[in-house]
Amino acid sequence: MKQYALFTGCTIKAALPHIEMVARKVLPLLDIEIEELAFTCCPNADFRSTDEYSWLVVAARNLALAEKEGLEILSLCPGCTQTLKEANMILKDDNSLRARINKRLERIGLIFKGTTEANHHLVILHQQIDILIQRITTPLYGIKLAIHSGCHLLMPSWIMQFDNPERPTKLEELIKMLGGTIIDYPEKTLCCGFTLFGSHKGTASRIIRDKVESAYLAGAEAFVVPCPSCFQQLDRNQLVAKRELKFEYQLPVFYYLQLVGLAMGFDLDEVGYYHGRVRSPELEEKIKSLRRKEVVNI
Amino acid sequence: MISINTELRRKILEHNEDIKKCYQCSTCSASCPVLRYDPDFNPRILIIKALYGSEDTLKSKEFWKCLSCDRCNERCPQGVNPYNVLLKLKNFLFSQNLAPKERIDARELIIATGFSYPISSAVNRKRESIELEALESIGEELKKIVGIEGAE
Ligand code: SF4
Numbered sequence: 356m357k358q359y360a361l362f363t364g365c366t367i368k369a370a371l372p373h374i375e376m377v378a379r380k381v382l383p384l385l386d387i388e389i390e391e392l393a394f395t396c397c398p399n400a401d402f403r404s405t406d407e408y409s410w411l412v413v414a415a416r417n418l419a420l421a422e423k424e425g426l427e428i429l430s431l432c433p434g435c436t437q438t439l440k441e442a443n444m445i446l447k448d449d450n451s452l453r454a455r456i457n458k459r460l461e462r463i464g465l466i467f468k469g470t471t472e473a474n475h476h477l478v479i480l481h482q483q484i485d486i487l488i489q490r491i492t493t494p495l496y497g498i499k500l501a502i503h504s505g506c507h508l509l510m511p512s513w514i515m516q517f518d519n520p521e522r523p524t525k526l527e528e529l530i531k532m533l534g535g536t537i538i539d540y541p542e543k544t545l546c547c548g549f550t551l552f553g554s555h556k557g558t559a560s561r562i563i564r565d566k567v568e569s570a571y572l573a574g575a576e577a578f579v580v581p582c583p584s585c586f587q588q589l590d591r592n593q594l595v596a597k598r599e600l601k602f603e604y605q606l607p608v609f610y611y612l613q614l615v616g617l618a619m620g621f622d623l624d625e626v627g628y629y630h631g632r633v634r635s636p637e638l639e640e641k642i643k644s645l646r647r648k649e650v651v652n653i
Numbered sequence: 654m655i656s657i658n659t660e661l662r663r664k665i666l667e668h669n670e671d672i673k674k675c676y677q678c679s680t681c682s683a684s685c686p687v688l689r690y691d692p693d694f695n696p697r698i699l700i701i702k703a704l705y706g707s708e709d710t711l712k713s714k715e716f717w718k719c720l721s722c723d724r725c726n727e728r729c730p731q732g733v734n735p736y737n738v739l740l741k742l743k744n745f746l747f748s749q750n751l752a753p754k755e756r757i758d759a760r761e762l763i764i765a766t767g768f769s770y771p772i773s774s775a776v777n778r779k780r781e782s783i784e785l786e787a788l789e790s791i792g793e794e795l796k797k798i799v800g801i802e803g804a805e
Pocket residue numbers: 674675676677678679680681682696697700728729730731732733734735
């Protein structure tokens with residue numbers, strides 16, 4: 356068992372708690388022990404757009420909390436991961452900036468030393484892929500999945516250092532491990548457009564439509580995402596876009612760990628599937644019948 | 654006529670010498686998901702205006718549309734990091750009290766509670782219904798450490 360500080364992130368905590376639930380269920384079964392620390396918002400890109408210095412200070416506080424416990428950070432959100440990795444890199448590289456930021460942290464009894472790392476859980480799971488393989492009991496044979504890797508798991512590549520952002524393959528490998536079938540589709544690398552949804556709904560809806568249409572016409576039965584913002588955009592907001600632009604098709608969305616849960620033998624309810632807004636009765640049947648076959652085989 | 658704001662120009666160049674390397678190739682614009690759907694938003698043009706310190710830039714609401722996707726940073730052949738240039742512009746606007754109200758409110762929420770989402774009783778009911786602990790505001794802690802650089 357390796358111990359990590361769990362960085363859940365605000366979006367999952369407040370808007371998609373079922374993802375936190377599935378992470379807490381699945382990660383310990385993959386030999387990952389998780390600790391809860393008093394983390395705040397990472398903080399996000401909107402916060403950074405007002406004042407990068409405070410963005411660094413708050414990120415440094417989060418990193419310092421993990422350092423104090425001697426833990427590395429395991430994150431559930433690519434956006435949080437990017438903030439923490441970038442801030443960590445900036446502060447490790449710049450002695451004078453680090454000293455100034457530490458003056459602020461002193462006020463709350465913390466210090467940033469640069470002794471921890473933050474990673475998205477996919478990066479960590481990819482490093483211990485053999486453990487993942489051993490735990491699979493109900494492979495997702497025949498489930499056709501469109502991968503949406505999103506932006507911050509991959510970019511900027513010199514900070515994220517995980518996969519090629521133009522031709523990402525790591526998430527694909529992780530899904531093949533679960534037995535799922537990958538459906539390639541033309542709009543695979545298009546950003547989900549999440550942050551435009553609040554301010555420019557029309558633009559965001561057209562992005563969603565193109566994404567869903569492209570994956571649907573390629574034959575996908577569902578999306579799989581590593582990111583809570585992409586999840587919200589392709590789930591809840593997909594229904595809004597569908598109403599506004601009147602398209603016919605729809606695709607449910609899985610967060611990667613939900614699929615891991617299914618492949619480890621949990622059922623749709625146990626992995627929080629019914630908390631999603633977009634449903635597909637055909638796919639649900641298909642997943643249930645996989646499980647029945649498995650029971651018969653045993 | 655272009656009017657130049659020298660303070661803006663200085664601020665932008667201060668930590669961002671690389672912006673001078675922009676040769677206006679438009680790779681950023683061709684890669685930008687916002688521009689693909691909304692041609693009023695054009696990172697290449699925003700970059701050249703920023704480089705001049707054009708007053709025009711400050712009046713434009715366009716760059717708040719950026720999705721922070723980082724694709725332009727990834728692809729720019731000159732290492733300009735267009736996304737980071739847009740961040741500098743937004744920071745400048747915030748320091749001049751010219752940021753949109755939503756951004757300021759979103760910032761204040763994080764400083765006041767530690768979270769970017771309001772922690773309502775509905776949120777906590779939902780969490781408790783799936784056996785997760787309720788969220789609690791972080792209180793005063795962030796107030797003690799945030800604030801723009803130099804404003805100690
Ligand atoms: S910022 Fe980079 S990609 Fe954009 S126009 Fe300038 S050189 Fe080209």
